Amino acid sequence: MARIVGMNGDTAVAYAVKQADVDVIAAYPITPQTIIVEKLSEYVNNGELNAAYVPVESEHSALSACVGASLAGARVFTATASQGLALMYEILYIASSLRTTIVMALGNRAFSAPINIHCSHDDAYAVRDAGWIELFAENVQEAYDLTFQAFRIAEDKNVLFPTIVNLDGFILTHSLEGVNVFEDEEIPKFLPPKEPVNPIDPEKPVSYGPLDLFDYYIEHKKQQAEALKASYPHILKVFEEFREFSGRSYKPLKTLSMEDAEVAVIILGSAAGTVRDVVRKLREKGEKVGVVSLTLYRPFPQEELVKVLKGVKAVAVMDRSYSYGSPGAQLFMDVAATLINVRDKPLLFNVIYGLGGRDLKPEHVVQVFEHAKKVAKEGEVPEKEVWIGVRE
Amino acid sequence: MKYKTWKDLPIGAVIPEPGSSVEYKTGTWRTFKPVIDQDKCIRCLLCWVSCPEPSIRRHEENRVSVDYDFCKGCGICANICPVKAIEMVSEL
Numbered sequence: 001m002a003r004i005v006g007m008n009g010d011t012a013v014a015y016a017v018k019q020a021d022v023d024v025i026a027a028y029p030i031t032p033q034t035i036i037v038e039k040l041s042e043y044v045n046n047g048e049l050n051a052a053y054v055p056v057e058s059e060h061s062a063l064s065a066c067v068g069a070s071l072a073g074a075r076v077f078t079a080t081a082s083q084g085l086a087l088m089y090e091i092l093y094i095a096s097s098l099r100t101t102i103v104m105a106l107g108n109r110a111f112s113a114p115i116n117i118h119c120s121h122d123d124a125y126a127v128r129d130a131g132w133i134e135l136f137a138e139n140v141q142e143a144y145d146l147t148f149q150a151f152r153i154a155e156d157k158n159v160l161f162p163t164i165v166n167l168d169g170f171i172l173t174h175s176l177e178g179v180n181v182f183e184d185e186e187i188p189k190f191l192p193p194k195e196p197v198n199p200i201d202p203e204k205p206v207s208y209g210p211l212d213l214f215d216y217y218i219e220h221k222k223q224q225a226e227a228l229k230a231s232y233p234h235i236l237k238v239f240e241e242f243r244e245f246s247g248r249s250y251k252p253l254k255t256l257s258m259e260d261a262e263v264a265v266i267i268l269g270s271a272a273g274t275v276r277d278v279v280r281k282l283r284e285k286g287e288k289v290g291v292v293s294l295t296l297y298r299p300f301p302q303e304e305l306v307k308v309l310k311g312v313k314a315v316a317v318m319d320r321s322y323s324y325g326s327p328g329a330q331l332f333m334d335v336a337a338t339l340i341n342v343r344d345k346p347l348l349f350n351v352i353y354g355l356g357g358r359d360l361k362p363e364h365v366v367q368v369f370e371h372a373k374k375v376a377k378e379g380e381v382p383e384k385e386v387w388i389g390v391r392e
Numbered sequence: 393m394k395y396k397t398w399k400d401l402p403i404g405a406v407i408p409e410p411g412s413s414v415e416y417k418t419g420t421w422r423t424f425k426p427v428i429d430q431d432k433c434i435r436c437l438l439c440w441v442s443c444p445e446p447s448i449r450r451h452e453e454n455r456v457s458v459d460y461d462f463c464k465g466c467g468i469c470a471n472i473c474p475v476k477a478i479e480m481v482s483e484l
Contacts, residue, residue, distance in 0.1 A: 099404035160403065198406060207407035219398040220405045227403070 007179045009140045009172035010035035013079070013105045013165065016147035018049045019187050023074035023194075026054035026065035030084040031117045032169035033107035037079055059084040063091040063102070070100035070162075071208055073196025075151065078102060081169060082109035085123040095162045096131030097224060098208055101154040101194070102162040104132075105147065108269065108320075109169040110356045118357020119169040121268060121320040124297070125330040131224055133163040133231065134298040136268045138254075140177035142295070143167040145248055148191055152238045155194050159231040166297070168270040170357060182246070190245040232299050252301035254293045257283055258308045261290030263372035264346075266305075266335055267318040268294055271353070271360045275318075278365040289369050294331075302338045309339070312346040313376035316368045316386075320354045328384070347375050352387045364388045418445075422465030424480040426458050432477035439469035439478060 007015065014036045017025070025044070027037040043049035052069075056062045062078050070076045080088060085106060095102055106127075110120035127134060133153055137143035146165045154163040167173055198206055212220060239250040256276050258264060265275050272293035282289045292308055294301065309315060317336075319329030328336060332350035339345040351368050354360045367388060375381055402408055428439075435454035440446070447463035448456050458469075470478040 097405065198404075204408075205410045207410070208404065210405065210407050212405055215395065216401070216405075219396070219401055222398040223401055223403065226398070 002180050003183070004178045005181050006176055007140060007144075008035065008174050008176050009137070009143045009167045010107065010174065011039055012140050012144040012177075012179050013147050013167065014039035014043070015181065016144050017077045017103075017105075018043045019182065019184055020075065020077075020148060020151050020191055021187070021193065022049070022051050022077045024052045024054065024066070024069035024076045025078065026056050026062045026069065026076075027078045027080065028056055028059050028062050028084060030059070030081050031107075032109055032173040033079040033081045033105060035173070036105055036107070040077075059087040060091060063088040063095060066102045067091060067095050067098060067100050070095075070102050071098060071198070071200070073194070073199035075155070075194040076100070076102045077104070079105040079107065080123075081107040082111055082117075082123050085126060086111065089126070092127055092130040092132065094209065097220070099160040099197075099224075099227075100162050101160060101197075103147070103150045103154055104162065104164045105143075106164050106166050107169045107173045108166055116356040117169065119171055119269075119320065120355050120357075121166075121330075124164070124166045124268075125321050125323075127164060128298060128330060131161065131228060132298060133159070133161050133228075133235065134296075135163065135165050136293075136295055136297055137165060137167045137172060138270055138272050138293065138295075140167075140172055140175065141179050141248075142250075143172055144179050144181065145242065145246065145250070146295075148187070149238050149242050149250065151191055151194075152241070153231075153235050156231075156234050156238065157195075157197070158234040160197060161228060161231060166269065171270045180246075180248075190242060228299050232301075235296060235299075250295055252294065252296035253304050253308060254295060255308050256280075256291050258290040258292060258312075260288055261312055262288040263314045263316075263369060263376050264290040264292060264309065264312050265316045265318055265365070265368060265372070266292045266294070266331065268297060268331060269320065271318070271320070274360055274362060275365050278362050278369070281362075282366075282369060287369070287373075289372075300334050300338065305335065305338050306342055309346055314372045315346045315348050316351045316372045317348060318351040318353055318368070322352055322355070347379070347381050349375060349381050349383065350385045352385065353389055358389050360389065417461045418464050419461045422460075422463060423483055424465045424467060425460065425483055426463065426465070426467070426469050426478045427481050428456060428458065429477045429479070430455065432475050434475055434477070436474060438472050438474065442468050442472045444468065
């Protein structure tokens with residue numbers, strides 16, 4: 001029987017991590033994920049969770065400790081945000097290249113300066129090239145559910161990549177929602193204890209992280225690149241098994257009204273719900289609008305995206321971040337690169353919204369669709385980059 | 393040595409055989425090689441102590457020789473030799 005508990009996003013993630021029975025947590029508190037590590041340290045201190053909690057002196061050390069623990073065979077969790085993620089940067093690539101199975105919750109927060117504690121996707125995008133799997137939660141229930149799925153994905157023998165669950169800072173981390181929770185004894189049906197890949201064994205010593213020069217480095221990188229691509233069907237399998245387990249369905253892309261849409265929005269994170277609400281209202285007026293949101297951001301669901309955008313005339317790709325000096329912000333570049341060799345592709349433009357926690361209101365979304373309809377009608381893109389909700 | 397393809401390598405660049413670094417010959421990195429003049433050498437072993445590789449081999453009566461399979465040609469031995477018995481000779 002389903003049990004519904006009122007929790008904010010951080011508490012829901014911490015509760016899922018406890019239920020996932022992790023072995024090692026190494027983390028450093030930073031707003032807006034602090035509640036996650038506070039709750040976890042409480043669970044460990046109270047004896048509710050039998051895990052080693054490593055109170056490190058920085059995020060660089062947090063992720064370093066996680067790498068060691070993961071390679072030793074432990075189920076490992078960390079959480080961070082913004083500047084903390086930036087301080088982990090060196091180890092992000094190492095964690096992926098050594099094929100660790102760390103799960104991280106990232107309470108998405110804007111990069112300084114100026115200092116801001118609210119939501120941008122700067123930190124999520126900063127990991128996009130590092131070889132991590134990235135999932136985006138749209139609400140607190142998804143943050144809870146995706147945490148379990150992240151462990152299954154990361155630890156899958158056909159995957160073995162560290163995995164991030166992104167949840168929008170404050171909008172999800174600190175918002176109270178009713179969450180359908182599992183009973184502890186149900187969890188092993190979906191998430192059994194971790195089986196170590198190359199556990200540390202004095203009888204069979206191995207070396208991790210050796211020097212690797214021009215004669216082998218590129219082979220190791222090619223292997224890593226192919227392995228992340230090959231993880232895709234296994235991620236889908238975990239989503240499907242979670243649906244069987246929980247009755248809640250997860251897919252790389254969530255779509256609404258895309259079957260006959262002429263204009264569409266592509267978006268990540270919590271703002272997808274606002275866009276969906278506007279789409280429903282515009283549909284009532286007979287407008288052919290649709291929305292695509294990504295639950296899976298890395299590996300990028302290219303084939304599915306091409307399929308759902310077939311026949312669409314104009315697409316607004318919405319980024320809650322900016323890529324200074326580049327031909328577009330991060331999601332825009334992903335979508336543009338996905339469509340580059342497709343015939344009869346839609347016209348694309350990039351919408352910058354919500355930086356530093358600025359609300360995306362329904363009227364902003366209406367503006368975006370108005371712009372998209374104009375692009376579709378005129379067959380050209382007068383402005384490739386549109387900032388929405390900014391004072392001019 | 394037959395090189396492996398990306399499909400043959402253990403994942404995560406792990407090295408499953410301990411001590412396999414001896415198979416990795418670093419002598420090809422060298423542009424200058426140390427040549428020891430055994431007549432000048434006073435058997436003080438400063439080169440043997442100082443070689444970072446270590447590629448100076450110690451033999452009977454503290455005679456020394458260079459292991460060219462691993463010597464990278466850094467020149468520390470020639471620099472430290474108190475009687476200038478080691479000359480760095482161009483490989484080119």
